[in-house]
Amino acid sequence: MLGIEDAAVGFALLLFLLFIGLHIATALFIVAITGAYVFIGDAMIRPFGTMMWGTLNNFLLVAIPLFVLMGEILVRGGVTERMYRALADWTKPLPGGLLHTNIAASTVFASISGSSVATAATIGTVAFPTFRRQNYAEAWVAGSVASGATLGILIPPSINLIIYGAITNTSIGALFTAGILPGVILALCFMLMIAVASLLNPAIAGRPEPIAPWPERRKRLTDLVPPLVIFILVMGSIYLGFATPTEAAGVGVMAALALTAFYRTLGWLMLREAMMSAVTTTGMTLLILIAAFYLNFVLGVLGVPAQVSAFVSTFDVAPLTMVLLLVVLYMLLGCFLDALAMMIATIPIVLPVVTLLGYDSIWFGIFLVLMCELALITPPVGMNLYVTQSVRGRGNVGTVIAGVLPFVFCILAVVAMIAIFPGILI
Amino acid sequence: MEAILRTVEHIAAALALVAGAAIAVLGALITIDIVGRDFFGASIQGTDEIGGYVLAFVGSLGMALTLLRRGHPRIEIFFRFFPQVLRDCLHVLAQIAMAGFATFMAWHAWGELQTTLRFGSITNTPLQTPLWVPQGVWVIGMIFFALTACLATVHALVLLFTDRAAIERRYGAPTVEEEVSQYVHPGADDARD
Amino acid sequence: QSMRLITQNQEQRAQYPAEAEAVAALAEAGFDVSRSEYQAVGIDLADGLRLLSTGAFDMATIQVGSVAKDDPFLEGIDLIGVSTNMDDLKSAVDAFRDAFNARLEEKFGVTAAAIWPFGPQVFLCGAEMSSLDDLDGMKVRSFTASMSTLLENLGATPVTLSFPEVYPALQRGVATCGVTSPTSSNTGKWPEVTTHLYPLSVSGSVQAHMVNLDWLNGLSEDARAAFEETMAAMEAELWDVAINTNGTAQSCSTGGECPEGGIYTSYDMTLVPVSDDDKARVAEISVSAVLPEWAEKCEASYPGCKQIWNDTVGAARGLSID
Numbered sequence: 007m008l009g010i011e012d013a014a015v016g017f018a019l020l021l022f023l024l025f026i027g028l029h030i031a032t033a034l035f036i037v038a039i040t041g042a043y044v045f046i047g048d049a050m051i052r053p054f055g056t057m058m059w060g061t062l063n064n065f066l067l068v069a070i071p072l073f074v075l076m077g078e079i080l081v082r083g084g085v086t087e088r089m090y091r092a093l094a095d096w097t098k099p100l101p102g103g104l105l106h107t108n109i110a111a112s113t114v115f116a117s118i119s120g121s122s123v124a125t126a127a128t129i130g131t132v133a134f135p136t137f138r139r140q141n142y143a144e145a146w147v148a149g150s151v152a153s154g155a156t157l158g159i160l161i162p163p164s165i166n167l168i169i170y171g172a173i174t175n176t177s178i179g180a181l182f183t184a185g186i187l188p189g190v191i192l193a194l195c196f197m198l199m200i201a202v203a204s205l206l207n208p209a210i211a212g213r214p215e216p217i218a219p220w221p222e223r224r225k226r227l228t229d230l231v232p233p234l235v236i237f238i239l240v241m242g243s244i245y246l247g248f249a250t251p252t253e254a255a256g257v258g259v260m261a262a263l264a265l266t267a268f269y270r271t272l273g274w275l276m277l278r279e280a281m282m283s284a285v286t287t288t289g290m291t292l293l294i295l296i297a298a299f300y301l302n303f304v305l306g307v308l309g310v311p312a313q314v315s316a317f318v319s320t321f322d323v324a325p326l327t328m329v330l331l332l333v334v335l336y337m338l339l340g341c342f343l344d345a346l347a348m349m350i351a352t353i354p355i356v357l358p359v360v361t362l363l364g365y366d367s368i369w370f371g372i373f374l375v376l377m378c379e380l381a382l383i384t385p386p387v388g389m390n391l392y393v394t395q396s397v398r399g400r401g402n403v404g405t406v407i408a409g410v411l412p413f414v415f416c417i418l419a420v421v422a423m424i425a426i427f428p429g430i431l432i
Numbered sequence: 433m434e435a436i437l438r439t440v441e442h443i444a445a446a447l448a449l450v451a452g453a454a455i456a457v458l459g460a461l462i463t464i465d466i467v468g469r470d471f472f473g474a475s476i477q478g479t480d481e482i483g484g485y486v487l488a489f490v491g492s493l494g495m496a497l498t499l500l501r502r503g504h505p506r507i508e509i510f511f512r513f514f515p516q517v518l519r520d521c522l523h524v525l526a527q528i529a530m531a532g533f534a535t536f537m538a539w540h541a542w543g544e545l546q547t548t549l550r551f552g553s554i555t556n557t558p559l560q561t562p563l564w565v566p567q568g569v570w571v572i573g574m575i576f577f578a579l580t581a582c583l584a585t586v587h588a589l590v591l592l593f594t595d596r597a598a599i600e601r602r603y604g605a606p607t608v609e610e611e612v613s614q615y616v617h618p619g620a621d622d623a624r625d
Numbered sequence: 626q627s628m629r630l631i632t633q634n635q636e637q638r639a640q641y642p643a644e645a646e647a648v649a650a651l652a653e654a655g656f657d658v659s660r661s662e663y664q665a666v667g668i669d670l671a672d673g674l675r676l677l678s679t680g681a682f683d684m685a686t687i688q689v690g691s692v693a694k695d696d697p698f699l700e701g702i703d704l705i706g707v708s709t710n711m712d713d714l715k716s717a718v719d720a721f722r723d724a725f726n727a728r729l730e731e732k733f734g735v736t737a738a739a740i741w742p743f744g745p746q747v748f749l750c751g752a753e754m755s756s757l758d759d760l761d762g763m764k765v766r767s768f769t770a771s772m773s774t775l776l777e778n779l780g781a782t783p784v785t786l787s788f789p790e791v792y793p794a795l796q797r798g799v800a801t802c803g804v805t806s807p808t809s810s811n812t813g814k815w816p817e818v819t820t821h822l823y824p825l826s827v828s829g830s831v832q833a834h835m836v837n838l839d840w841l842n843g844l845s846e847d848a849r850a851a852f853e854e855t856m857a858a859m860e861a862e863l864w865d866v867a868i869n870t871n872g873t874a875q876s877c878s879t880g881g882e883c884p885e886g887g888i889y890t891s892y893d894m895t896l897v898p899v900s901d902d903d904k905a906r907v908a909e910i911s912v913s914a915v916l917p918e919w920a921e922k923c924e925a926s927y928p929g930c931k932q933i934w935n936d937t938v939g940a941a942r943g944l945s946i947d
């Protein structure tokens with residue numbers, strides 16, 4: 007049997023392998039197979055083929071390529087640009103003006119995409135040219151794009167929640183449903199932050215703009231129909247019982263094809279790119295998952311999760327204190343690890359601890375996704391920061407980092423909210 | 433070497449396209465199944481099972497193309513503190529480790545297929561699929577991935593001794609610009625408004 | 626002697642105490658047992674036999690219906706409609722045990738140390754029902770081929786769902802009914818999302834604690850004797866659980882008497898009385914469709930399979946496949 011020290015050594019090995027730049031999947035695999043070989047031997051390596059087939063042939067994970075394809079078809083069908091303009095009309099009059107559009111558009115976009123990189127890249131691409139003309143404070147523009155994009159993995163569909171559900175045997179439909187409310191609250195919190203900041207310092211919002219006349223605003227509202235239709239169809243069919251989440255994703259693909267065909271943006275080239283992107287995203291995710299499921303298996307057989315929760319329970323701290331410690335731990339990890347890798351590598355060890363504290367696996371799924379959102383916008387490793395900076399195309403990433411700072415507090419506030427009132431997730 | 437790599441990438445792209453089409457077809461099957469089940473009381477049995485096979489197919493075929501397009505994530509943030517020669521060596525090391533992992537997977541996938549053939553496994557589901565069929569396709573995908581990873585590793589090693597300047601460009605993590613570029617569509621900003 | 630055990634018996638399940646007792650007894654006898662659960666380590670129940678066969682684990686609880694993909698013969702121990710009460714099932718299991726183990730040894734290098742059922746597999750529905758006729762047109766969760774055969778013959782639409790999706794699927798109507806034992810459904814909270822319980826049993830959901838033969842043969846004589854004794858005692862206790870606590874669980878689920886502080890929760894499902902017509906109908910579908918389909922599949926991978934079944938289970942239950 008191995009002790010808590012051995013588990014710590016294993017974790018240190020994982021961090022080392024990641025820091026010397028091995029692929030995330032390879033690093034997870036090396037740690038898993040080393041542990042299997044050192045502590046048990048060849049017997050734990052023999053089931054690898056069976057486990058690999060089990061991971062790849064998993065109906066819950068089929069939702070990943072389907073949702074990615076759905077989102078890609080819609081993005082490439084030009085849904086984002088129309089959506090952005092339609093929302094801009096309505097958010098301009100708020101204190102902070104167009105900054106709210108970034109959040110609102112990210113929220114709507116999140117409801118059709120499960121990835122925050124896609125959200126940041128897509129919204130950023132549309133947003134920056136618009137802002138350049140208006141003299142907004144760059145840090146706030148960049149901060150709202152990078153932070154708003156994190157909603158992509160909290161508001162359903164969410165690739166992270168699908169993976170979480172598959173690893174922990176938690177209903178993905180329930181996770182999706184639980185993600186909506188904190189997602190909307192977080193979006194409102196972002197907007198409140200912008201409004202307060204721009205009332206205190208009007209300079210961040212640039213000069214006010216003329217607002218489009220009523221009929222035009224109303225007419226453009228129809229551009230919000232595609233994302234709305236998709237969201238209602240996907241979440242509605244899950245919620246009303248017509249379909250499981252994976253099936254809903256399949257319906258979403260068909261609906262995306264139909265909508266882009268209706269808007270006459272469906273084309274062979276665009277479809278081809280969308281399919282390639284869905285295939286490579288799936289290949290990338292599944293390679294990590296094969297290693298992650300095997301690591302989970304080895305850790306489980308070695309009894310590491312039980313050891314860790316026994317170790318933690320000796321401290322006898324209040325659940326909220328423990329959650330606070332977890333937040334600090336994840337913030338530290340999130341600075342240096344890729345968000346997905348951080349989530350996958352910690353689930354098997356932390357879930358039993360969280361269960362011990364009296365939270366359920368749905369709660370932990372939402373908590374983890376919020377931690378991933380933080381990881382995405384904290385330097386030095388924070389994908390959204392760099393994606394936003396890249397779309398911005400001038401200055402340096404420091405401006406983006408400064409810009410996301412206020413939004414970090416919003417995420418922490420939502421974490422505090424679900425920690426104190428776990429009941430709101432049902 | 434370059435020519436072989438280019439050919440492999442063409443094959444990988446073609447296979448990925450087939451896999452992508454399979455995702456779309458699966459979406460259609462699922463939709464037909466749901467409409468049939470919820471409105472006409474008739475179900476295509478086992479779209480979940482077919483979905484699992486499609487995932488194995490898409491996943492294993494997608495790995496090779498993702499590798500060639502440097503899409504498998506790595507954390508390179510600390511590389512800026514390393515001298516160039518160390519960075520190049522670490523890029524090659526990552527390729528070697530990946531090739532080892534890919535070969536290990538292909539070997540075990542092959543073993544799993546052997547077990548299936550030996551047991552004559554047929555899924556005990558309404559579809560009653562002979563398991564060797566989907567697993568056979570999967571094994572082909574895994575072997576293709578392993579071959580691609582090994583080839584890329586040999587190439588990276590050759591570059592280490594012949595053209596070190598090219599290593600980072602070919603085997604480093606993609607720049608953020610490359611990641612983003614796939615979401616930027618000049619002209620998509622609608623033509624018809 | 627070390628033993629790696631993989632099991633599906635989680636703490637809240639009715640079968641947990643019996644297994645825990647056996648593990649404790651084995652530890653007492655000098656075995657160093659390390660226990661893992663399928664769900665926690667992410668292994669599909671259907672792959673249990675493969676893992677046991679390669680020696681990854683020394684002992685595993687195997688759901689016979691779900692590993693039948695690797696050998697349809699094994700499912701012959703408990704085919705739909707053959708044994709609809711625990712006494713009948715016991716006679717079928719005892720008749721089949723030697724043939725079952727012979728096949729496991731020859732093909733997988735494995736043997737069953739204990740064979741036991743979860744209990745009667747009954748219908749739980751989220752819609753009004755008074756007999757099997759009402760299943761016509763309903764969506765019912767199915768997990769094996771022979772279950773789908775039965776459901777289709779009843780006019781129902783079989784919906785295949787993975788386990789974690791069953792509860793939400795019942796809740797939201799993706800499936801209207803599910804088939805499982807009263808104990809599993811009560812501890813799995815199914816009564817929260819269903820309204821009618823129809824206690825017509827279609828099978829017993831047979832499970833087995835199987836062991837790798839290399840491991841078993843490596844035991845000293847004393848250790849082996851202790852092991853076999855413990856497993857026999859556990860098997861007897863698990864049959865008791867199946868016979869006795871399913872009644873309690875059913876009573877709890879349907880608003881009847883329910884012991885305080887036990888593992889079962891009180892619910893007020895409607896208990897639908899079972900009609901003799903329906904029993905006859907299941908038996909008829911079993912003979913006309915389920916058994917022939919199974920025999921055909923089985924013969925393809927194990928010639929002589931039908932005869933073996935007729936001589937064992939068939940003889941015990943008064944049935945014969947032509």
Ligand code: NA
Pocket residue numbers: 115116117118119120121157158159160161162163164
């Ligand atoms: Na989303």
Ligand code: NA
Pocket residue numbers: 340341342343380381382383384385386387388389
């Ligand atoms: Na970070």
